[in-house]
Amino acid sequence: xxxxxxxxxxxxxxxxxxxxxxxxxxxxxxxxxxxxxxxxxxxxxxxxxxxxxxxxxxxxxxxxxxxxxxxx
Amino acid sequence: xxxxxxxxxxxxxxxxxxxxxxxxxxxxxxxxxxxxxxxxxxxxxxxxxxxxxxxxxxxxxxxxxxxxxxxxxxxxxxxxxxxxxxxxxxxxxxxxxxxxxxxxxxxxxxxxxxxxxxxxxxxxxxxxxxxxxxxxxxxxxxxxxxxxxxxxxxxxxxxxxxxxxxxxxxxxxxxxxxxxxxxxxxxxxxxxxxxxxxxxxxxxxx
Numbered sequence: 097x098x099x100x101x102x103x104x105x106x107x108x109x110x111x112x113x114x115x116x117x118x119x120x121x122x123x124x125x126x127x128x129x130x131x132x133x134x135x136x137x138x139x140x141x142x143x144x145x146x147x148x149x150x151x152x153x154x155x156x157x158x159x160x161x162x163x164x165x166x167x168x
Numbered sequence: 169x170x171x172x173x174x175x176x177x178x179x180x181x182x183x184x185x186x187x188x189x190x191x192x193x194x195x196x197x198x199x200x201x202x203x204x205x206x207x208x209x210x211x212x213x214x215x216x217x218x219x220x221x222x223x224x225x226x227x228x229x230x231x232x233x234x235x236x237x238x239x240x241x242x243x244x245x246x247x248x249x250x251x252x253x254x255x256x257x258x259x260x261x262x263x264x265x266x267x268x269x270x271x272x273x274x275x276x277x278x279x280x281x282x283x284x285x286x287x288x289x290x291x292x293x294x295x296x297x298x299x300x301x302x303x304x305x306x307x308x309x310x311x312x313x314x315x316x317x318x319x320x321x322x323x324x325x326x327x328x329x330x331x332x333x334x335x336x337x338x339x340x341x342x343x344x345x346x347x348x349x350x351x352x353x354x355x356x357x358x359x360x361x362x363x364x365x366x367x368x369x370x371x372x373x374x
Contacts, residue, residue: 120266125292128244129311133298139314151169153314158331161320162339164346 171227172289172311174334175340176219179347180327183208183218187319187328190202191222194290194318195307201271202282203287204319220328223269223287224250231261231270239284245311246333247289252305255283287311289330304326 130151131143142153156165183206191197191204204222207317225248232240237253242260254352261284262270292309295302302309310318320330329336 097254099180123332124243126243126249127297127312129291129297129309131297131310131312132314135298135313139362142314150314154311154316154331155335157316158339159320160336161316161326161327161329161331162342163174163241164342166286 169245170333172225172331173289174222174224174289174317175329175336176221177329177340178217178219180325181206181218181220182327184324186322186324187220190318190322191209191287194310195288197285197307198273201285203269203271203285220323222319223289225267225287225289226262230264230266234264236260241294243263243291243339245291247291247311248286249291249293249306250284250286251275251294252283252285255338257281257283259284269292287317287334287342290315311312318355339369 140150206219290310293306297312
């Protein structure tokens with residue numbers, strides 16, 4: 097009985113010596129931006145999850161910075 | 169879509185610091201951390217030039233190369249992001265970055281120098297898009313909301329442009345052609361040598 101307890105205790109103690117995985121975070125996963133956030137602050141005019149519409153939305157929005165397109 | 173890029177038109181920047189304020193407000197960046205700042209050369213002298221500087225999301229980012237724990241990653245759109253859960257706050261990226269983009273809060277897990285913080289191109293981090301955890305660590309994820317970075321969208325003179333690299337380059341190229349003062353990319357002549365180097369542009373208008 098005592099031997100069993102001692103064995104169990106030593107197993108528990110040794111468990112603390114095990115290592116966590118140490119892989120470098122080279123391929124971190126991030127949800128693509130075109131998937132959207134689902135928030136109410138999402139800009140209208142595109143469909144979350146549709147990459148093409150997201151890219152078109154950013155192009156359209158980006159042209160808002162082109163004041164030659166707006167003023168001339 | 170090409171890569172996401174910033175470009176600052178030094179002929180237009182009026183050093184209003186609107187981009188800095190927009191960034192700090194949008195992401196609730198803590199005191200002492202400036203993801204974006206305006207740099208002025210020859211301040212107060214006629215012909216002074218200002219540019220807004222933040223992480224330029226380099227195609228071959230030196231911060232990624234030197235990070236000992238490999239906490240950086242790049243999105244499909246070329247935005248350089250990092251994982252604060254992996255960052256150890258060593259500061260190597262700060263030494264490697266030519267733009268001084270990496271910032272370190274004075275209080276944090278690692279005592280005087282906390283985990284690195286930098287411009288995310290308003291694209292958040294590895295946490296779920298738009299989640300509270302993402303906001304607290306990296307700020308708002310505007311790209312996932314179909315918007316462009318707040319600094320560029322708030323720029324009053326549209327000096328700071330952000331977005332798809334091809335589109336941004338087209339807008340800037342069109343300006344240069346319309347100004348008709350030559351290829352006046354600030355610093356280009358100094359770096360590569362030209363007849364315009366060190367000389368103010370002749371005529372034309374912004």
